[in-house]
Amino acid sequence: MRLRVDNVTKEFGGVRAVSELSFTVEPGRVHSIIGPNGAGKTTLFNIITGVYTPTQGRIWLGDDDITALPPAARAARGIARTFQNLQIFFNMTALENVMVGRHLHAPRRILPSMFHMPGIKRANREARERAAELMRKVGLARFIGADADSMPYGALKRLEIARALATEPKILLLDEPAAGLNPKETLEIDELIQKIAQSGITVVLVEHNMKLVMGVSDHILVLDYGRRLAEGTAAEVRNNPDVIRAYLGVGAVAGAA
Amino acid sequence: MGDRAQKSLFDLSVARKVQGTAKHSPHAPLSATEAAPGGDGAVRTVGAWLFSARTGGVLLLAAIVAILPLFLPNKFYFDVAIKTALHAIVCVGLNLLIGYAGQISLGHAGFFALGGYASAILTARFGWPGLVAMLAGAVGVGVLAFLVARPILRLKGHYLAMATLGLGIIISIIINREIPLTGGPDGMSVPALWVGPWRLTGPITWYWISGVTLVLAVWLALNLVESPMGRALRALHGSEVAAETTGIDVTRYKVLVFVVSAVFASIAGSLFAHAERFMTPVEAGFLRSIEFVTMVVLGGMASIFGSVVGAAILTALPQVLAVFHDFKHLALGAILIAVMIFMPKGLVPTLAALWRRRVG
């Protein structure tokens, strides 16, 4: 499904974090959004997922205007995300974190839950198995029995991805999945993103690691001060003089190439 | 705000999970799937079933409830046991709200008292059958909780504390002032509970009624905790924004758990009214609400069995401390502070963790 950001503005007090921004994410692609610190990338994610309401503008998913939908309803329509500042359920085990991702696919009425009806039993088993499978898929097999708060940072980043995947999203928003990771872990995330994209999920990626971005993206949007600075394929963006000046710097371009 | 989701040990089941070996716990990930085939697997599964918090814990609690009367020397002790069980029911419900969903309430004594007075007034003044009155009280309290939950639970932290506290105090003031109906500060006596032809009175009868109801309440709560809904509650405690974006309708679940905990309190209050045959506004007071929260926290947040332990200690302790007469409050305050400083996770999770370290 196509995700369309339509003339969106978000102001905090006097600060315009996102400014009259429009773009479209085509289905099945890896669509990256890059830009310097404070460019408004995370704010944009928060608007797309319904965490913030935009000051102005609309968000479209397919033919539907989802601007007024709360986050949970957007998740139900297939939008999932991870967070730049980890939002792990630290009061749960790693596996349970991912099981929460199955929420939308499980029965959740109060009386059957309290009386532990067979449907609940089945849902628990299903969620447990799917979650374990996803944890293996993102490379967290050895943390299946662990408490979330005993896990290292890099593993938590992947745990968020597993949780997001558990919702069976059509569009997955990743906010700096490689931040703070070492080169080896970054490479693994790189592969994981490609695997996810291959499975047909649209990926919207915010990331500062240019090598990663240039490698996996079908399409790149460059933001600066909440506005669109440039847009195109990796090659187009890389050679755009505005981008080089405003953000990448000559060295970074050379390094990424 | 310092309200980082604390690492909470969800009852004994999780405590075992952390051991790394999944074999004792059916909730641990792969015991069901990976250890399934073979005779060993079958033994493990039965073992797992028995040792799980849900089944094993409930059985253990039932056993304690069954055996305890042998050690209760007289009516006074039965009375303490009855109060303990009824307080524990409130705390089990309250723990769903505070410990699991992470929403504080400083007004639950209000719901407890509303249940009690509903039973008292409907049976004494209007001649309703006891069970019908109890049900009406529970439904009424549930509806009230539902109506106030949405605006109240939008609030966070101290604002939520203030709102629930205010609600509890308003209830308590109404009970104090509506003298024709409630008897005011002097309280009112409550008729015995009739169920069909049986008139339920006496400490032993009420011991069994409250004991069985407690076991049932614990079982229901544990079931809820171990369901997708229960995970949703814990998730919104851990990170509200992550819960939302994972598809959890956070408001709906907060409202739901608030209503559930209020109904638990209401039913416990109704039973209390009939067991004690008397209701006073003290039961609705701010200090009573605080006591309930303290029981939950003392026993252990997000530990259903902890709530039972907390209720037992704080119900029995004042009786024991009554020996010291005037020093009761002094001691209670000191104990509260000490436990919170030295065992902020509460007794049961702290002891469970110690036990795990000892065992391996």
Next chain:
Amino acid sequence: MAEFLQFLLSGITVGAIYALVGLGFSIIYNASHVINFAQGEFVMLGGMGTVFLMAAGLPLIVAMPLAICVVVAVGLILEKLAVEPARDATVVTLIIITIGASIFIRGAVEVTLGKDFHRLPGFSGDEPILIGGAALQRQSLWIIGALIVVVAGLKWFFDHTRLGKAVLATSHNRIAAQLVGIEVRTILLVSFGLSAGLGALAGILTAPITLTKYDIGIMLGLKGFAAAILGGLGSGFGAVAGGIVLGVIEAMAAGYVSSAYKDAVAFVIILGVLFFMPSGLFGAKGAERV
């Protein structure tokens, strides 16, 4: 009209007390994000302390500062022994700790000073002043005067002293404050001492009007908390405004509607305000950062 004036005057008096108690909540909340449920106990201690010091033969002028000093010491001890060790605990844990402290203090007073009501003489006599047909207690003037002095004093303290500025800085950003060398622990101590002193002052000033007893701190504390919440937690101006508003509405409701439900009024207002303004009248709003 005289009636209205009467209600207004007593409302402002009571409101000024709530404001003083509410200020205590705000100061501690600002410095530590702790809600000190023992704040009401400071108020009780101030009144009871003065009563007993005077009973021991000291004149008011000596007993009052001495009682305040004692209560400040209690506040410092509370911070040091109960709050400091649990600095990193959750909100709920801290709430329970301060509640434990309040039960403890109440229990201690119950044991040592007893459960009776006590009364202080009015500072400048008990003859009311008549204004437009309404009677104004002389003590009210002391209370309102004290509130004005306290607010001015606090303003001066926060704006012009090193320590005051450090407290403010800590409340805005604890880590940044630490980085510039502010000793956060000292700040916490200062805030508890200050709040305890304010509470004690409120307790002494009100004792001639409302009497004092070992358990008066519960309701006064809750009303003060309500005042602080109404004004928006952490806002000093808000606490004062919230207190006065609460006191006046309460007096009006008691006078014109039902005195039986006087105590409920504050909480009904609080619920109403929170339903529509989740951060109080003057509290900071803002999107939570993710």
